Amino acid sequence: xLDTSLLHHLQRLVAExxxxxxxxxxxxxxMLAENLENLVKKERLEGRQEGRQExxxxxxxxxxxxxxxxxxxxxxxxxxxxxxAQLEEWSAAILTANSLDELFxx
Numbered sequence: 001x002l003d004t005s006l007l008h009h010l011q012r013l014v015a016e017x018x019x020x021x022x023x024x025x026x027x028x029x030x031m032l033a034e035n036l037e038n039l040v041k042k043e044r045l046e047g048r049q050e051g052r053q054e055x056x057x058x059x060x061x062x063x064x065x066x067x068x069x070x071x072x073x074x075x076x077x078x079x080x081x082x083x084x085a086q087l088e089e090w091s092a093a094i095l096t097a098n099s100l101d102e103l104f105x106x
Contacts (some may be wrong), residue, residue, distance in 0.1 A: 049084075056087040063094055064103075075100050 057079050064071055064079075082090070090103060097103035 053084050053087065056084065056091070057082070060087060060091055060094070063091075064100070067094060068100055071100070075104065078104055 061071070061076070061079055064075065079087070093103055
């Protein structure tokens with residue numbers, strides 16, 4: 001049979017280990033919740049950016065069609081592959097461009 005003081009000491013050690021484990025689990029849960037929240041924010045931001053880019057492409061496509069008529073496939077592909085800064089540049093350049101080749105020159 002175990003000595004009472006030894007038993008008491010063992011019980012205290014077990015309780016401390018369990019408390020450490022519980023604290024660790026709570027901290028892990030909080031960290032996971034924060035990471036999940038950050039991931040959701042990042043996905044929302046990326047979704048908004050993609051939406052703005054698609055809208056810029058749609059507007060520029062319409063403007064090009066009105067100014068130059070039906071667009072060739074290569075011009076539509078350039079629009080689809082363009083980064084936001086390039087779309088912005090073309091949106092301004094369309095006002096003075098006399099042809100698609102002039103607008104899309106590198």
